Amino acid sequence: MNKKERVRARAVLVGDVFKPIWDKLDDPNATKEQIVSTIVDIVDADEDKLIRQPKVTDMVDLSRNTIDRYEAAGNFPKRVKLGTGKRPRVRWHLREIRAWMRKRSRLP
Numbered sequence: 001m002n003k004k005e006r007v008r009a010r011a012v013l014v015g016d017v018f019k020p021i022w023d024k025l026d027d028p029n030a031t032k033e034q035i036v037s038t039i040v041d042i043v044d045a046d047e048d049k050l051i052r053q054p055k056v057t058d059m060v061d062l063s064r065n066t067i068d069r070y071e072a073a074g075n076f077p078k079r080v081k082l083g084t085g086k087r088p089r090v091r092w093h094l095r096e097i098r099a100w101m102r103k104r105s106r107l108p
Contacts, residue, residue: 050080050091059097076100 070076077096082089
């Protein structure tokens with residue numbers, strides 16, 4: 001995929017995410033409460049996502065080993081195991097990671 005195609009794909013993705021908001025803003029009968037409600041619905045949907053380890057390490061700026069240590073000590077959100085076996089896939093709840101980051105940023 002060349003640069004032009006990547007830019008176009010990003011624009012389509014962003015357009016799909018924000019389309020409900022743009023539709024409400026274009027509606028002359030939409031109230032402020034309806035627009036805010038639409039935005040809240042989109043944000044809440046994002047909070048329910050499960051994210052992979054590379055995204056977690058990027059967000060919190062910690063290594064995998066540090067995350068493992070913090071999690072074992074109860075100082076980091078628990079991972080969610082998807083599947084069974086020796087090496088099940090794992091994910092974290094985005095809302096829990098964001099809450100942990102907010103809590104941590106308040107500490108000195």
